[in-house]
Amino acid sequence: xxxxxxYKIFFLLYFISFIAIWMGCDKIxxxxxxxxxxxxDTTACPxxxxxxxxxxxxxxxxxxxxxxxxxxPASHDISSSLKQMYGNRLILIAVHTGSFALPKNYADGxxxxxxxxxxxxxxxxxxxNDAAGLPNGMIDRKKVNGNEIIRPNAWGTxxxxxxxxxxxxGLQIINNYExxxxxxxxxxxxxxxxxxxxxxxxxxxxTEDSIINWQKDYRKNPENIPDYVHRHVLRQSINGTxxxxxxxGQLLKGHNAKRSYKIQLxxxxxxxxxxxxxxxxxxxxxEIIQVEEEKITP
Numbered sequence: 001x002x003x004x005x006x007y008k009i010f011f012l013l014y015f016i017s018f019i020a021i022w023m024g025c026d027k028i029x030x031x032x033x034x035x036x037x038x039x040x041d042t043t044a045c046p047x048x049x050x051x052x053x054x055x056x057x058x059x060x061x062x063x064x065x066x067x068x069x070x071x072x073p074a075s076h077d078i079s080s081s082l083k084q085m086y087g088n089r090l091i092l093i094a095v096h097t098g099s100f101a102l103p104k105n106y107a108d109g110x111x112x113x114x115x116x117x118x119x120x121x122x123x124x125x126x127x128x129n130d131a132a133g134l135p136n137g138m139i140d141r142k143k144v145n146g147n148e149i150i151r152p153n154a155w156g157t158x159x160x161x162x163x164x165x166x167x168x169x170g171l172q173i174i175n176n177y178e179x180x181x182x183x184x185x186x187x188x189x190x191x192x193x194x195x196x197x198x199x200x201x202x203x204x205x206x207t208e209d210s211i212i213n214w215q216k217d218y219r220k221n222p223e224n225i226p227d228y229v230h231r232h233v234l235r236q237s238i239n240g241t242x243x244x245x246x247x248x249g250q251l252l253k254g255h256n257a258k259r260s261y262k263i264q265l266x267x268x269x270x271x272x273x274x275x276x277x278x279x280x281x282x283x284x285x286x287e288i289i290q291v292e293e294e295k296i297t298p
């Protein structure tokens with residue numbers, strides 16, 4: 001065999017070996033980063049070790065409100081009463097949106113604060129809460145009589161119904177906040193309780209509690225309250241208003257998905273009053289099947 005044939009055979013074997021190695025490496029092992037609008041950064045914000053937690057069904061009440069909505073404080077009282085009744089099994093988010101949430105330019109400086117958020121505006125545009133007339137809310141974004149929007153006098157009944165459902169998954173949140181830099185690492189684990197099929201999205205929101213500012217209350221005289229305590233205010237979304245897909249297809253019992261996100265907390269937020277809320281949604285029905293809340297502690 002002459003040297004030219006030996007060279008050709010050697011080159012052919014080398015090429016075949018290269019292709020085999022290249023194809024063998026074309027496999028992404030979990031954990032992996034989903035495409036889309038995720039702000040996860042698993043390199044800068046590594047995933048912690050999650051403990052085994054008991055799984056119970058929790059319910060989300062999204063209350064749509066505004067600081068010049070004089071009827072809204074009565075609905076705040078209803079949601080607060082339900083929170084006292086159900087404790088951490090009921091998670092509240094106050095979404096300030098629409099015409100009643102617009103900042104004012106009054107001479108006395110009242111109602112100048114802007115409680116709105118891009119996330120809240122997107123939710124309002126999607127579900128039409130302001131157009132339906134505030135106050136109103138959504139319970140796990142389930143439709144009642146063909147509509148997700150529910151009036152405050154029906155919140156208690158619908159919360160009780162949702163709490164009676166068996167949990168399809170559990171959520172766990174671990175927050176790591178660095179006070180000196182204002183940076184927050186938040187990690188979320190989703191674990192499914194049974195074999196299940198479908199597509200599921202994870203939404204991560206940030207809320208701030210106990211903001212003291214103006215609120216109109218028609219039950220009071222005078223009706224403009226300068227030191228009203230605004231609870232559970234939606235501040236921003238962490239991975240997009242409607243989140244990201246974390247699981248799809250046929251899922252086995254115990255299947256889990258983990259995500260880690262790193263954000264810079266705004267200097268206008270009080271970290272001691274902030275919480276991370278993780279929301280798991282069934283993409284087929286658009287209903288929320290589980291929710292969890294964890295405070296940020298320096």
